[in-house]
Amino acid sequence: MKRIILIIAIVLVAGIAFYGFSGKGEQQAAAPQAVSVPVLTIGSANAVTYQEYPVTVEGRVNVEIRPQVDGYLDKVFVDEGSFVKAGQPLFKINENRYRELLNNAQGSLNGAEGALINAKLEVEKMTPLVEGKVISEYQLKNAKASVKIAEANKKQAEAAVASAKINLGYTLITAPVDGYITRLPKKQGSLVSAADPTPLTLLSDIKEVHAYFSIGESEFIAFREKYAGNSISEKLKNLPPVTLVLADNSEYEQKGKIDMVDGQFDRTTGAITLRASFPNAKGFLRSGNTGRVRLGISHENAIVIPQSVTAEVQDKVFVYIVDKDNKVTKTPVIILGKSGTDYLIKDGLKAGDRIVFKGFETLQDGTVIIPEKIQEEVAVK
Numbered sequence: 001m002k003r004i005i006l007i008i009a010i011v012l013v014a015g016i017a018f019y020g021f022s023g024k025g026e027q028q029a030a031a032p033q034a035v036s037v038p039v040l041t042i043g044s045a046n047a048v049t050y051q052e053y054p055v056t057v058e059g060r061v062n063v064e065i066r067p068q069v070d071g072y073l074d075k076v077f078v079d080e081g082s083f084v085k086a087g088q089p090l091f092k093i094n095e096n097r098y099r100e101l102l103n104n105a106q107g108s109l110n111g112a113e114g115a116l117i118n119a120k121l122e123v124e125k126m127t128p129l130v131e132g133k134v135i136s137e138y139q140l141k142n143a144k145a146s147v148k149i150a151e152a153n154k155k156q157a158e159a160a161v162a163s164a165k166i167n168l169g170y171t172l173i174t175a176p177v178d179g180y181i182t183r184l185p186k187k188q189g190s191l192v193s194a195a196d197p198t199p200l201t202l203l204s205d206i207k208e209v210h211a212y213f214s215i216g217e218s219e220f221i222a223f224r225e226k227y228a229g230n231s232i233s234e235k236l237k238n239l240p241p242v243t244l245v246l247a248d249n250s251e252y253e254q255k256g257k258i259d260m261v262d263g264q265f266d267r268t269t270g271a272i273t274l275r276a277s278f279p280n281a282k283g284f285l286r287s288g289n290t291g292r293v294r295l296g297i298s299h300e301n302a303i304v305i306p307q308s309v310t311a312e313v314q315d316k317v318f319v320y321i322v323d324k325d326n327k328v329t330k331t332p333v334i335i336l337g338k339s340g341t342d343y344l345i346k347d348g349l350k351a352g353d354r355i356v357f358k359g360f361e362t363l364q365d366g367t368v369i370i371p372e373k374i375q376e377e378v379a380v381k
Helices: 001-029 096-131 137-170 219-226 232-237
Strands: 035-041 044-065 071-076 091-095 170-175 180-182 201-217 243-246 257-261 271-277 290-306 310-311 316-322 327-340 342-347 354-356 369-373
Touching: 044 180, 044 243, 044 342, 096 137, 137 170, 201 219, 201 290, 219 232, 219 271, 232 257, 290 327
Parallel strands: 035 369
Antiparallel strands: 035 354, 044 201, 044 290, 044 327, 071 091, 091 170, 180 201, 201 271, 243 290, 257 271, 290 342, 310 316, 316 327, 316 354, 327 342
16 A cells, blocks of 8 residues: 555656646747847947028118109119119109209309398498498498308308209119119109108119028027137137028028127017028029028037937937847937937937847847847947
């Protein structure tokens, strides 16, 4: 009986051992194997990021052409869109009224000159009579006072003639600068006035154009700290050239230069206005053009990674960092800017870190991988 019980016990122990080893083998077979993925080692690089700001383009000089006297337009010498030179006639206002006013003023001047001559002759006539005590000295003084009055009247008449000539000259309106004519709301025969709210036209000198844009207070502080110089004017000299991106996303062929910073911030927007100037000898740009100014900002020894090694989830950007044990951790990073197809990292990575280069889409936190070294590394350019 004892022998039977011993045999049964041996059989049970053997069965337990068999199933135990069998289960352990199955668990080992089911354990995931490490995945082989390419890994990138992060380095530092000199890079340039670009920021764009919407701009409105204006000519170097934009002049409102307005009449300075009232009257009917006799002639319009130019057409809309024409290029004119400084001094070229633009409009002619009927001058008849102003010609007659000049004639009248000239006649008054002639009368004043004659009265002055008579007053002086009277003084010359009385002087010897006073010396011979034929007449009293009082009469001579009175005659000399008449000369002064006549001289004052002559000056008033001369001023009236000069004013009439000026008004007559205002009937011919000429271009104050070289430039292009815009719309002509007033046509030949229209009544024009110096009090009209609408100008006769606009004249735009566009040999050089100005692109105005605004930046926030924090950006302006960063601008002041980044570029060398003891004053704003000195810092402007150290700014790199800027690019004008046109409405069709093409780049204007000429580079520009930021040459002005407004004297104060806009209290309503908290922004300050800057001006970039662009040469425009061919006249390709016109006042009213819109676009964007693209400003390049250099970064030394920045952490740069390809955009392709990142994953974006709910407005956050992640990379997969590989630790010393080859374990993967999904880590958020803060983007400083873009440089071509690369991201500049503000926070979350440092030089020497390793990140998964490809195949991270199927990886989970804590996954152990087999790193594959790749040839491409981010290094100082």
